[in-house]
Amino acid sequence: MINKKVNSVQEALQGIEDNMTIMLGGFGLCGIPENSIAELVQKGTTNLTCISNNAGVDDFGLGLLLQKRQIKKMISSYVGENAEFERQMLSGELDVELTPQGTLAEKCRAAQAGIPAFFTPAGYGTEVAEGKEVREFNGKMHIMELAYKADFAIVKAWKGDEAGNLIFKGTARNFNAPMAGAAKITIAEVEELVPVGSLDPNQIHIPGIMVQRIFKGEKFEKRIEQRTTRKRE
Amino acid sequence: MALDKNDIAKRIAQEVKDKYFVNLGIGIPTLVANYVRTDISVEFQSENGVLGMGPFPFEGEEDADVINAGKQTITTLPGASFFDSAFSFGMIRSQKVDLTILGAMEVAENGDIANWKIPGKMVKGMGGAMDLVASAENIIVAMMHVNKAGESKILKKCTLPLTGVGCVKKVVTELAVMEITPKGFKLLERAPGVSVEHIIASTEAELIIEGEIPEMVNS
Numbered sequence: 540m541i542n543k544k545v546n547s548v549q550e551a552l553q554g555i556e557d558n559m560t561i562m563l564g565g566f567g568l569c570g571i572p573e574n575s576i577a578e579l580v581q582k583g584t585t586n587l588t589c590i591s592n593n594a595g596v597d598d599f600g601l602g603l604l605l606q607k608r609q610i611k612k613m614i615s616s617y618v619g620e621n622a623e624f625e626r627q628m629l630s631g632e633l634d635v636e637l638t639p640q641g642t643l644a645e646k647c648r649a650a651q652a653g654i655p656a657f658f659t660p661a662g663y664g665t666e667v668a669e670g671k672e673v674r675e676f677n678g679k680m681h682i683m684e685l686a687y688k689a690d691f692a693i694v695k696a697w698k699g700d701e702a703g704n705l706i707f708k709g710t711a712r713n714f715n716a717p718m719a720g721a722a723k724i725t726i727a728e729v730e731e732l733v734p735v736g737s738l739d740p741n742q743i744h745i746p747g748i749m750v751q752r753i754f755k756g757e758k759f760e761k762r763i764e765q766r767t768t769r770k771r772e
Numbered sequence: 773m774a775l776d777k778n779d780i781a782k783r784i785a786q787e788v789k790d791k792y793f794v795n796l797g798i799g800i801p802t803l804v805a806n807y808v809r810t811d812i813s814v815e816f817q818s819e820n821g822v823l824g825m826g827p828f829p830f831e832g833e834e835d836a837d838v839i840n841a842g843k844q845t846i847t848t849l850p851g852a853s854f855f856d857s858a859f860s861f862g863m864i865r866s867q868k869v870d871l872t873i874l875g876a877m878e879v880a881e882n883g884d885i886a887n888w889k890i891p892g893k894m895v896k897g898m899g900g901a902m903d904l905v906a907s908a909e910n911i912i913v914a915m916m917h918v919n920k921a922g923e924s925k926i927l928k929k930c931t932l933p934l935t936g937v938g939c940v941k942k943v944v945t946e947l948a949v950m951e952i953t954p955k956g957f958k959l960l961e962r963a964p965g966v967s968v969e970h971i972i973a974s975t976e977a978e979l980i981i982e983g984e985i986p987e988m989v990n991s
Contacts, residue, residue: 566820566857567843569836592857619896620843628895637888637895640819641861641903648858659865660906664884664937667902697837709837709854710821716856744856761836764843768831 540735543703543727543753548578551726551754555584555691558611562647562692562718563591563601567764570711571600572695572728574756580607588612590687592643592714594624599762605633614687616640620764639667642684644714649686650721651749656685692722695756696745699729700738703747712744720749728756773965774946775990780914782807782990784873784944787912793817795864795904797874798842800914804873815851817869819900821860824852841900861900865907872908874901876915876940878930881956881977883940885913886932898935905936917945917974924976926950926957947971949988956980961988 545551552575555561565571576595579587580603587610594613595602604610605623612634618624627633638646639661649657658681662668672683694715697708705727707715719725732755775783781803788794788804790812796802805825808814816825818840825840826847834845863869878886885905888898905911918924926943943950948971949961958980962971964987972979 566841567839569820569839569843615897617897617899625895629892635895637897639898639902639906640857640900641864644857644861659903661865661903662898663906665902665934667898707854707856709835710818710839711837712854712856713821714857717858763834763836763839763845765839765845766834767828767844767846768834769828771830 540702541747542701543747543750544701544732545752545754548574548728548754548757551575551728551752552578552582554724555579555582557584558586559690560588560590560688562687562689562722563589564694564713564715564718565591565593565600566710566713567593568596568600568762570695570707570713570715571595572693573600573759574728575693575726576600576603579604579609583607583609585609586611588614590614590647590689592616592640594618594621596621596764597623612636614638614643616643644717646684646687647714647717647721650688651717651719654686656683658683687721689722690724692718692720692725694719694725694727696727696729698731698733698738699727699753700733700735700747701753702735703727703750703753704738704743705729705745705750706738706742707744716745719745724751725749726751727753729753730756730759773963775963776946778803779990780944780946783949783988784912784914785809787942788814788871790814792870793823793868794871794873795819795869795908797901799875801873801875802842817863819857819860819864819904821855821857822846822848822852823855824849826852861903864903867907867909869908871910871912872904873912873914874904876913876925878925878927878932879913879915879940879943880927880930881952883938883952884930885935885940886930887935889933891933901935905939908939911940912942912944913940914944917947924974926975926977928977947974950979953980958982959985961986963988
């Protein structure tokens with residue numbers, strides 16, 4: 540077994556420097572690597588390019604990095620529900636590349652899978668297609684999209700072992716799975732870090748080869764963005 | 773009388789057929805799930821990675837790790853599954869999802885849709901909408917017929933940046949049900965008590981009107 544365990548978030552994030560490109564898992568606030576984001580705020584790393592489906596809310600998730608102006612460019616599919624983000628984007632302080640969600644996921648997966656580019660129909664005929672190669676397959680128009688190139692991927696999993704094997708819970712799998720192994724170095728923060736041998740190999744979602752560093756997050760707030768419930772009959 | 777949001781959802785629910793896999797967008801489309809017939813088998817997909825979505829959880833049973841694409845806490849039904857975002861859009865692109873219901877700011881008579889950006893004013897992003905409309909075979913739009921200024925959102929040509937081209941099949945608004953045909957919008961039904969003249973006056977695009985237009989039945 541090759542041990543990937545590191546003892547702290549500080550150790551896990553070593554080597555993340557200004558101007559780097561970082562992938563961060565999560566959908567909305569679901570499954571975001573909260574401990575790593577908090578540490579990036581502490582570190583004060585700036586001019587970051589962040590690839591993340593969303594940009595957090597004003598006071599949580601990537602919103603914390605936006606508040607401190609640590610992000611130079613955001614690559615996302617949906618950025619509503621974040622007033623500070625919208626202000627920085629409309630004023631031109633923040634560079635934003637909006638990408639269709641499935642394309643964003645596939646650009647991660649392509650990087651993870653060693654595929655340099657792929658064709659998708661998403662965005663054909665829209666401003667997303669501007670400047671991109673267009674080809675027809677089976678009578679339908681597609682645009683060429685490139686795999687992402689990132690320095691670090693930071694993902695969050697439910698359980699992991701010291702070999703870096705990961706298991707996700709519920710819809711927190713989202714972008715965490717396709718981002719694992721999609722950058723030069725992948726950091727996984729987990730709610731439970733267990734010794735090797737305690738996870739059933741049949742149940743592993745991401746094999747440890749995709750993960751270079753794994754640590755147990757100190758605290759998970761797991762904030763709910765839209766708490767919706769129904770009344771008991 | 774013009775329909776309210778729940779009435780629009782109720783009418784669209786009639787389009788959901790037995791054995792359909794359905795993706796519901798944020799807003800009115802989410803309400804459709806409340807009105808689907810209970811004697812048919814339907815599974816709801818949410819692009820953030822769940823198939824077999826159930827109703828909202830009971831108070832106190834919310835799970836931060838189980839949400840829909842609107843970031844709302846949800847439950848799952850027996851037979852449900854979770855998967856990652858790349859896999860989720862794989863099943864959308866490969867047309868495993870039978871019906872997509874989403875909102876729009878504008879729809880044009882050639883089936884173009886705009887729903888993600890108002891230049892200089894509002895940019896929330898396209899989320900999964902571009903992927904969905906580019907691949908889904910059947911796309912129904914739930915929207916208001918006119919904007920707050922009273923201007924028609926049913927147009928000859930979209931004015932806002934597009935989300936997808938030539939993809940919308942049907943539109944249900946507070947006033948009417950319209951099908952998009954190769955010749956443009958065809959008026960199928962009108963909201964109870966709403967006249968054809970009122971619909972024509974509220975629509976910038978030409979409407980194809982053949983014979984008597986029935987009132988929609990929403991029971």
